[in-house]
Amino acid sequence: MSTQHSAEQILVTSSSAPTKHLVVNRDSRNRTMARYGYSDETTKIIDSEKLLPTGLLSRLHASYPQHSGLLESRDFLFTDKDHYSGLSGFREVCAILNKNGIDIGHIDEREFFVEVYRFLATRHSLNSINWDDYPTDSVFQLVFPQPGMINAETTQAYIDASDPKARTQVAIEYMEKTNPHDGNQQLNKPWFVNDEGVLExxxxxxxxxxxxxxxFDKTTQNCFSFCTYCFRHAQVRGDEDMFIQKDIAQLHEYLRRHKEVTDILITGGDGGYMPMSRLKQYVMPLIEDPSLLHVKNVRLATRALTFQPEIVLTEKYQPMLELFDTMRDNGVQLAWMAHFSTPRELLNPSTLAAIRRLQNHGVNIRSQSPMMNHISLFMDDKGGVDVERSSQSWIDLSNILGMLCIGFHSMYCARPTGEHHYYTAPLADMSKIFNRIYRSLASINRPSRHISMTISAGKLAILxxxxxxxxxxxxxxxTEARNMEWMDRVILAKYDEKENKIDCLTPYDTDKFFFEDELKEIETQLADALQQRLVGA
Structure with missing residues (x-):
């Protein structure tokens, strides 16, 4: 079903041989834009702001044709809706696939996952999937529940349940076992005593x-598409103990009391869901109030560029861009923390145009993402980790990020939450992959730090x-720690070819790691203080 459009080559006359790598001209670019069905408004924005120069498209496609969707011509399967959500949305997607001769199978098992976690997919993400070979497609693995994610016994109990209500009950009971707040996150909740002596x-x-x-703002508790490995599924699922910030003034008051804070990171869900009017309430006091001068950076954690980049390519988004201009002109950095895991997420016209439009307004885009089995880490035919293939995908991704002036911030291991077993791999293999990535890249394109895993103690990297x-x-x-002085020491742990959790490694030559006793003291103090203040309140 998938056919690549024959590339039209531009032959540039010069003293040297023709430059056959210039494979995208204005006509082929316009055909690609027509394939995406852009509105007149979006087309005008792309053209007037020069967001898709053919030289850039040609260089990207010629460099990475194996990842590029820039000259594909197959018809998109999903054209009617922007979003498909929940069980009904999942079933609607499956019906469209069936209509086109595609049966992904294992429907009951996949629906169990949807009831436990969630299903949400945009038209853009669904059309990014190569439906000719969907089982191995990274985006398919990213947004679709897969067989074997949830253990067989519980899955069978769901399938054998007598009716939909009984199935839902199985899902509800399993939710409690998904460890939504790994790393003792509840201990990270801040508090202060206000000027009236009231605890907040x-x-x-x-x-x-x-x-x-x-x-975790009240407006960011949703996503454009739901990642099946989500580390914050309590937020998207709407658990009772989810983090949700309603009062912006309260946050500013806390910041005035904590001069050590230089960055606020708006996350969720997806930080890209925050409307301009709400973000402005966070940002303008940072600019106008001298008591908040210590806050230099606002990070927006969002996968909008992967899942729905078209939102940036509208007139409706113009006020947000103007706010970004204001931030730049007043020395407050807007760091757009994207989460690109694969090269293909970038090599489409919508994402490229959105990236360039944001950059034109002073937005610094950085990418941070996890190394996840089936998505950005791959197995060989014998069931072992394919170090070369896995690392090459990341090397290609990093070089593409560099070509687009996007910083490669960090890589990290799967956190022990949700269906961790499905996405993880031995730390020894992940270290081999990272080392090959690091030594293969020019220094300016390398990730800013070694691959790490978040645990209660902090972010612990494998050097x-x-x-x-x-x-x-x-x-x-x-690379981060509850006691930042822990960052000054290198730690030795016994080599283990199978372990996939960094806090389960064994100290090399001591009974315990140097930080363990102090960590217990810190956690106990935080828990006791939190409890005392809750009782006092």
Missing amino acids: FLDGSQHKYPQCQLV GTSIVNGEKCFALQF
């Missing part, structure tokens, strides 16, 4: 590391391996 909790915030405060007294061991180091 920031119910939609986390402040674990001194410089950065997370904000590599070493040989001590003839024995192989891991070298670890914190």
